[in-house]
Amino acid sequence: MSPGGDLTVGVILQAVYSDAFPAPSDNPALHSTHYPDGAVVHYDFQAHTLSTTLPDGTSVTVAPGKVTSNAEDTECTGNLLVQKNLIVNGFVALNAGMNVQAGKEGRPAAVIKGSMHATVDVTAAGISLVTHPHSGVKKGDDESGGPK
Ligand SMILES: [Fe+2]
Numbered sequence: 001m002s003p004g005g006d007l008t009v010g011v012i013l014q015a016v017y018s019d020a021f022p023a024p025s026d027n028p029a030l031h032s033t034h035y036p037d038g039a040v041v042h043y044d045f046q047a048h049t050l051s052t053t054l055p056d057g058t059s060v061t062v063a064p065g066k067v068t069s070n071a072e073d074t075e076c077t078g079n080l081l082v083q084k085n086l087i088v089n090g091f092v093a094l095n096a097g098m099n100v101q102a103g104k105e106g107r108p109a110a111v112i113k114g115s116m117h118a119t120v121d122v123t124a125a126g127i128s129l130v131t132h133p134h135s136g137v138k139k140g141d142d143e144s145g146g147p148k
Pocket residue numbers: 132134147
């Protein structure tokens with residue numbers, strides 16, 4: 001803008017939003033960065049929420065007390081320690097074994113609701129389910145003794 005047409009005293013005004021070029025948000029607490037590839041990073045300093053969205057729609061949101069990701073896959077290349085409960089709604093594959101400690105307050109280490117299939121054997125207190133013998137067995141209608 002040049003008052004009186006004198007360009008030597010002209011000033012450059014900031015762009016003004018319009019219907020043709022609307023503001024990216026009407027929230028003054030929301031700071032956004034839009035990248036040429038379509039990626040967007042938002043931080044709302046009133047809601048204390050940080051979110052980022054990539055061009056393919058993958059997003060991560062960090063909000064007070066919660067991190068949410070819609071990524072199809074999440075990979076952790078190091079150890080993962082979960083201090084509280086772990087709830088899995090999908091299939092679990094443990095590819096290198098597992099060690100389950102006894103539950104708190106005398107609860108069992110594991111409860112399986114449904115059938116369990118072992119391809120080799122199951123051992124309980126040192127007794128093999130597959131190979132344990134029975135004592136006091138006679139052919140006939142008698143029941144065997146307990147497993148050894
Ligand atoms: Fe048996």
